[in-house]
Amino acid sequence: MNTTDTHEIVVLGAGYTGMLATTYLARDTRKMNVRITLVNPSPRFTERLRMHQVAAGQELAHFDIPTLLEGSGVDFRQTAATAIDTDARTVTLADGAVLRYDRLIYALGSATDTGLVPGAADHAWTLNDPRLAHDFSRRLGEIAAHGGTVTVCGGGLTGIEAAAEIAEAHPGLTVTLISSTEPGSMMGDKARAYMNRVFDRLGVVRRIGAQVTKVLPDAVRLDTGELVTSDLTLWTTGVKVSPLAAQAGIATDAKGLIITDPTLRSVSHPEIHAIGDAALIRQAWGRVHGTCQTGVASAAHAAGVITRLLKGKQAKPFRIGYFHQPVSLGRKDAVIQFTKADDSPTRWYLKGRAAVAYKESVSSTPPLAYKMSKHVKLPVKLTNGGRATRTTA
Incomplete structure (x- = not known):
């Protein structure tokens, strides 16, 4: 392998979206001259879908990111990104290292904003x-x-x-x-x-x-x-994102979300792919809001776009429609609201024990998917939105 020709892909963030994009890319580019580096401050995968369980006093299973990535060939760097130089195409890390990239996946997610109300x-x-x-x-x-x-x-x-x-x-x-x-x-x-x-x-x-x-x-x-x-x-109200993209001069909205084109690439820097809560994604029916449901779909799509581009093929536009709103109500109850593509409710819903089982299957799927997707392609888009996504927004 001629390392001077190695295509460098850097993924920032190892949440639901960053992990899925990384494992999909590692599988699909296995035979290519590609090096993938995943950057995240913690070695533990955080199940954000379950944080309310932790807050209530429950212990969750431990998922170690390096273990989840075993055999994938991905280089995991346990540190945080502190700056992006879009001209040099480099990322500066908190440990002092500088990573060069040919393509960057920005998956830094979001956090609850406590700066909106005094105290x-x-x-x-x-x-x-x-x-x-x-x-x-x-x-x-x-x-x-x-x-x-x-x-x-x-x-x-x-x-x-x-x-x-x-x-x-x-x-x-x-x-x-x-x-x-x-x-x-x-x-x-x-x-x-x-x-x-x-x-x-x-x-x-x-x-x-x-x-x-x-x-x-x-x-x-x-x-x-x-x-x-x-x-x-x-x-639990209000959302903020990392200022890293805006500080780097990447086109963002007023809140700091990276503005994407239909293929989920930055409109100002097409070598940067933004996914999940960190991206401003529009569909024909409206703007996508931050959920794991659409986040993992955007991650799979971005991985697919990069793979297609590396093969000299044309990138396809992202299409997604909402399907459900799974809500746990403690460990013994839940309600699942099924939705139209634009996330408006249909008349169908699930409740009680059946809803508990449904919600648990949704929450437990991601870590398993990261392990399995190193070997097989898993379906992550529940729906592409049908006719609702076939016209321009």
């Missing part, structure tokens, strides 16, 4: 980091010993799952979910009604239509001026 960064917890989730669970155990109050801010899917998980695991606690809109507003009426019945059974208090204006050490203040007592506050 949230200082006094609220998030599910951004498994270490923080473990610390939260320990504090939860301490206040549960004498009965206490937990406030979950945000009525999206993360807030819903966290509130139910905590209430089920610690029935002696008073769990309050605060949301400016109806929790589960993205669901259909029947699925949302089922969710609310589970909340009633678990004793989750809902404060709907309220805005949190300040987080205090032992309370949250609402826009009405009311103080809601809170021994522990969990913040």
Whole structure:
């Protein structure tokens, strides 16, 4: 092998999207003169779909990234990227190393933004980091010993799952979910009604239509001026992304998401492929929002695009439509809302034990997929959206 001709591919981020793109690429370029380097600060794969379980005190299986990559030929670098030089096509790492790239996959994901409300960064917890989730669970155990109050801010899917998980695991606690809109507003009426019945059974208090204006050490203040007592506050609303792309001069939107073309390449730097929560992806039916469902599909597509380009073929446009909204409601209950391509609810939904099994199959699939995809091609796009994605946005 003539190493001077080696095509260098660098992947930033080893979450759901970065891992899948890496393993797919490693398999499909095995016979090519390609070197793939995966950069991530932690050697452990974080199951973000399960962080609410960690926060409630459950232990998850340990998935070691180097072990998942064994036999793939991928070079794993346990460090963080600190800068991208798009002219030189290099990435500077926190350990001082500099990586050259011919193609870069940007998969740095997103995190909960605690900078939107005063006090949230200082006094609220998030599910951004498994270490923080473990610390939260320990504090939860301490206040549960004498009965206490937990406030979950945000009525999206993360807030819903966290509130139910905590209430089920610690029935002696008073769990309050605060949301400016109806929790589960993205669901259909029947699925949302089922969710609310589970909340009633678990004793989750809902404060709907309220805005949190300040987080205090032992309370949250609402826009009405009311103080809601809170021994522990969990913040699940608002999203931010790494500033790395914007700092590098890559075209981004106001929030820092890389603006992509129909093939998921940067509109300003086509050698950069952006996937998952870090990418601004548009479809004919509208803008894709950050979910594991669309993230892994974008990762598989980006890997396929790079492979096609290396073979001298034309890149194909990305097409995806939503299929479902799987929501766990503790370990013993769940609800699955099936959707149209644009994520609007259909009349079909699943509940109870069948939904629990369905949700578990969704959550447990990624680590298995990383192992298996080194050898066989797995289907990850549940739907391409049908007619909804065949016209230009």
